[in-house]
Amino acid sequence: MSSAIISMEGITKSFNNIPVLNDVDFELREGEIHALLGENGAGKSTLMKILRGVYQPDHGKMIVQGKSYDRFNSPNEARAAGISMVFQEFSLVPTLTVAQNIFLTREIKNRFGLLDDKECERRAKVFFDELEVDIDPQAVVSQLSTGYRQLTEITAALSQEARILIFDEPTASLTQTESLSLFRLMRRLKEKGISMIYISHRMEEIFKIADRITVLRDGRRIITDEISNLTIQKVIEHILGRKAEAIDSRELVSTVQQDQVLLDVKNLKCNRGVNDISFRLHRGEVIGLAGLMGSGRTELMQAIFGINPIKEGDILVKGKSIKVKTPEESMKSDIALIPEDRRVQGLILDHSIRDNFILPMIQLKRLANRNIFVDYRRGNDLAEHYVKTLKIRSDSIEKMVRFLSGGNQQKVVIAKWLSTEPEILLMDEPTAGVDIGTKSEILNIVRDLAKQGKGVIFISSELQELIAVCDRVIVIKNGQVDQVLNRYDIPGEERLHQILQGAGNSG
Template identity: 40%
Template sequence: MLEMTGIQKTFGPVKVLHGVNLEVRAGEVHALLGENGAGKSTMMKILCGILKADEGTIRIDGVERHFAHYDEAIAAGIGIVFQEFSLIPYLTAVENIFLARELRTRFGLLDRKAMRARASEVLNKLGVEVSLDVPVAELSIAEQQFVEIAKALSLDARVLVLDEPTATLTPSEVEYLFRVMRELRSQGVAIVFISHHLEEIFEICDRITVLRDGEYVDTCEVNAIDTDRLVEMMVGRKIESNFPPKTISNPNARIVIDAQEIQLHKNGPVSAFQLRQGEILGFAGLVGSGRTETALSIMGAFPAVRVKVEINGDPVPPKNPSEALARGIGLLPESRKEQGLITAFSIMQNISINNYGKYRRLGVFLDLAAENLHTRQVMQDVRVKAPGPEVSCNTLSGGNQQKVVIARWLNHNTPILIFDEPTRGIDVGAKAEIYQLMRKLTEEGYSIIMISSELPEITGLADRVCVFRSGAIVATLDGAQITSEDIMKNATTGTLRYAA
């Protein structure tokens, strides 16, 4: 159904695609894999008419096509669901699905009844139930994902591109999405699936095309390859182990955070935990179990009912994030693009943004030479791959954007770091680098709270694990106790503790 042959693309002096090929059959789920920066998104933007290839051909059903813009690709049956949703949050699902192509009556008025019926028909075809009459901002992330897919299918898309569709979904929502994808596959839709979760590739995909550094590597059947070989194709080398060796837990290490009592909500359960110097403390549990809220309450960023916490022996907890920063706590938030970075700013601006006092001279001037020097040093420390500090963050891969946020806190000398979903949306090679960096930091005396929904990440990296259920910690696991089975057992049946 889809053939892309010899696709080349250059941005200025940088060639990002070197004659790349992709062939997708009707009724298959085809994985497009590669590290961040491999050229996957550029390839899909060319397919959708958002970018124009310098060379190469696109054929739909054997007919060569040239798309001047997105609308022409839509008319040819191409639909795409981007990693960042393109929904307008204050419009309903129906209004979003028919945005800019509303159905009208013969009098030129909006035919809301017809649009609602058509939207309902498409969603029923997917086998999903979504409220059609509330703003999409009130829908869950999974429901918004299905609205995006319905929007593409309402355009009679025969080729559907799903770019990181599972990045923000819970395991049950992922399984539901896969059921929808299987249904679309049975209807003859060709699906291009982009994901960094290799276990998903083996579960849902039929074939795989791998790109590396803008070049075509190979296309193969899923059942003809294993994970190790696939990773080697993606990164160009063997990754012997994703996770560096754990440190031996030292119960006598200095306690940097002593959370004696945290109650998130009125009449809710209470938590207690300790973070020691030089360790990675994992926060595990199901989505909505209170992991992020507990971490933010320590920083004064979540209005918990009760917070009895000592930071480095000081019994007065921070009242707000600014005070937490002054006490040496840095946060790598779950959404790096919305909360962690100003992507239009340069690397240097993002690293310096809350620490300009470090470069102030005579009270009013900035020592730009010192700022540049410090930025280059900390970029080198965390291995940010970029030509220089002046590069805009929106040109960086997800892994490098994550490293820029980490570099900011190292530049600010924050010995306590909270990493919320530190590897979400980044590739296997970049994940391994982030893991190595986290372990290196703890060896240098930093203390890390790592919040993660990925059990392999928790079991492979955390020195100790706090398991959450229904808004509170129900167990703290150490050593041989840190297994997926023990974590899930406590996350679903652990005993909650309430204030006396």
Template identity: 35%
Template structure:
């Protein structure tokens, strides 16, 4: 379909969609047209209304006002079954998979092929799922349990699951957040192929470069309202950022980089660390007050290395040092006692306790300091509240109050709460795995400010990120890994996206061969 398709030709027409929660407008009279055969980008800060709009389309949330028509027929609102019958499929940001089921079972869950007697036709279902897996580029056996898959592989299962359904529209929420560049390009090829077949794609992402590259049309939401709609090429990244946050974003220059004292003893060292086939002969030093980043593609061994440092696994070769002393931790609890903390990639399932308060999530690492009487297992509510409120103010965490459940906070504010958890805990080394995954550009800047503030207090920071731009903005030094090995080190003006990408594809053996 032509990029200039008129509203009259739109397959889906959204008119006046409005939704309030507790008196606060989450979506304010949204008008939007979606055509089949096009990739429609939906962007905005956390809390801008993107999720509310998608939940209304999915039938999970019933709008207060407004309507949605699909191919001329009005969609029954508030009914997931009606949305599915209308040909709408949704891939949400948080992975909705059953860990002990296989990839195949997860792909077929809820929509298997059936016989004329109503029984599951496993043969036809398997053929359909394997065809979808082939289109997504899944290379692992489909009988593999989801619990054994990486985050990137789980995302591929989610995408394959959507492809087993003959959907007229597929909404994708942050599908590339944990994918490597080649995997992302593979997904983009799939999306273009689906669009060429007449499928409408609603693409939600905080990665603005891929939105600009992929989408035929981009809609920007801010504070529940649609503030901009533009065809491909009408906006550049700066213009898109300005529309999202309402002002230009600050870009740190060289003066913002933290100056680590490398004349002293490193706060943390790794020497010839090896573990299975994931980590091979990794050595590095991290200094007090330094932000050291590990770059590379998904599967490079960065997360596995972080798990070795944090006590989730033990090295098979080599050794670790903290403050010049040998470090041998058998579990995360011992690592925390030694002064090492990990903020994991999957913050909702592995980091925050969603049904507990903001104060509880922040204070859990320092409960001994908050006792009413030293030595007795009774906490002082006043101390707990004061510490949480102080850290909330210090890091600019947006919350109705420290007693509110953390589940109600945006992803960026949940991440800042996880960072706050370690501010008063005597942490010497903080490891952050994909710290700004799934957050908007404004929240990313705030998270970076929080990380720099922690480094200025003397903590050594180890950051793992697949966002190459994030590495250039945040790190004092970057080590790039590929296939378990460090392929290069970048400092100062050499920390550029081009050099990081180059080293991400660079074989460490090449240097060894040249040296020989």
């Protein structure tokens, strides 16, 4: 058995007297992939921020590569101890090349004292070859897909001799194919003796990649064990502290009203991503959009919501043609979009949970009694209601959204759009980054909306969710409809994955 490269012992941390971590022990062994699991707000990121020197613990100590520390006062101190982080929000400079980014902090100068691009590219190539990663060092980062950016970032960390890598939800924004290449790379790194901590809410992934897991619940360590001793079901029980309902074993009762077309999309063409798409969404129907990254799913949603300019074609809501050129116009037609990139598009971080709820209401003038007055009581009620149903972990609805955990911020965005009660709801990866307990809650809400006669269009990279919740799945390929699968023809996850792979893999 390999020895510990990190031991965190008795780590305790409070924010404003509210305990977030309580006497937590955590050990990482040399060359292992250790998954850190727990519900949104369980304390995972906080524990890792302590390890990275972003926060300092109230109590406890850390032993890293044989040296004992009470705290790291800064990320630089932690880095000097050999700890690197692969960020979910990327820290690369988009206008520079891959090679320039990798050597950014230690610019390689030529004999004239200028940045030596050739030498950077040569050294970057050596790294990539060694890791069997196929990236052009001369490529400009802004033109890379998310997956390649992530690989660049990992290479940058390794080029600084990092022995310990922390991944905090790295696959939340990756496609299935990109995730697979990340896992391949992680396995290569493991062979080289690099130790990795891996945070994710996707159970299948964890069972593919991790050697051991540690579960946190309410800031306490519940269990650390070899993955081979566990099952997905068992791990979920540790995370939740109770038995979970399986999302894909539920009976789906159709509520589709075939004679009531809510949304009619006719031969839609956009400059970006959509290349002649037609389909109809009925009252009471949930349509899933499946396809690979770049297939045009997100672009289609954005077109319907007035973010992606329409070149040709028609959109009819309840039989009336609408001209959507801005989100406001679609909102007026009772359409709402829960965007993919929620951190950027969805929230005002310096406002409270409650005020983030009130905002779209003001936009919709639904909360304004007499144009000027805002019904704060209703805002309060809604915030309280959704904090409860979606289990948004916060001591109060007055809390600034900035101080919520990543997953809880996501829940606020989802909830605020749900609370506007749109007739047509577009949801782009609504469960990404959301914990296993709340995922099924979101799927329940989707079915409830259908039962109320609303229409939902749903994108998810987790195919079992599409299978669990959709009346029809439309497979999109190259901006066109490739196949339409009806409820009872929706194949199992494995088969659906194959169909997608076959459905083209253009950029």
